Amino acid sequence: MKKSRLLTSAAAALALVTVSACVTDPNTGEQKISRTAIGGVGGAGLGYLLGSVIGGKTARILGAGIGGVAGGAIGYQKDKQIRELKEQTAGSGVDVSDTGDGILLNLPDVTFAVDSTAISPSFQTTLSRVAQSMNQYPNSLIDVYGHTDSTGSDSYNMDLSKRRADAVARYLIAQGVNSARIQAQGMGETYPIADNTTEQGRAANRRVEIKITPVSTDDVNSAR
Structure with a gap:
């Protein structure tokens, strides 16, 4: 049950990242990851990619x-x-x-x-x-x-x-x-x-x- 709740929470956080962490480049029209949006999720989802090396x-x-x-x-x-x-x-x-x-x-x-x-x-x-x-x-x-x-x-x-x-x-x-x-x-x-x-x-x-x-x-x- 604990693992199920953890997976549900992780999925919810990931969904939030997916929806809110992309911005459109005005020059190319491409979707790019937003450092600000991901940082606001508290490290969930793709946040680890934006930290220090x-x-x-x-x-x-x-x-x-x-x-x-x-x-x-x-x-x-x-x-x-x-x-x-x-x-x-x-x-x-x-x-x-x-x-x-x-x-x-x-x-x-x-x-x-x-x-x-x-x-x-x-x-x-x-x-x-x-x-x-x-x-x-x-x-x-x-x-x-x-x-x-x-x-x-x-x-x-x-x-x-x-x-x-x-x-x-x-x-x-x-x-x-x-x-x-x-x-x-x-x-x-x-x-x-x-x-x-x-x-x-x-x-x-x-x-x-x-x-x-x-x-x-x-x-x-x-x-x-």
């Missing part, structure tokens, strides 16, 4: 030797990378969106077989293109989040989600992405984006998200 920026910026992007150009570069990523991943099922402070890639369930951490061979080409984009735009930090559906115990799902996030991170590193830029974290079943009572919903919840956060020259100067 995993482990904090300072050590990661210094460790990766990132030079940063000038403040006036950072928005232009982000928009350009988003357009290119959408073209490079077209037809793969990857969703590319603007979080306001970065870029979010939602990798579909086909990335992994059921109960597996091995990246599907059919998806490796797409993930290689994503890595190429990261290498082309080196002035950013990369957070990889693993998610599961609600099948299985909480502890098992947390472990599985972490191992899947690690698998994606290792693949990106193998494609030449600087390992100091990347951190991975398992989220378990905590942040569903669909109904776990249906197979279609569970498939949507079994996902890996990659957050790309551009680093400005101001961030670099602060880190030093």
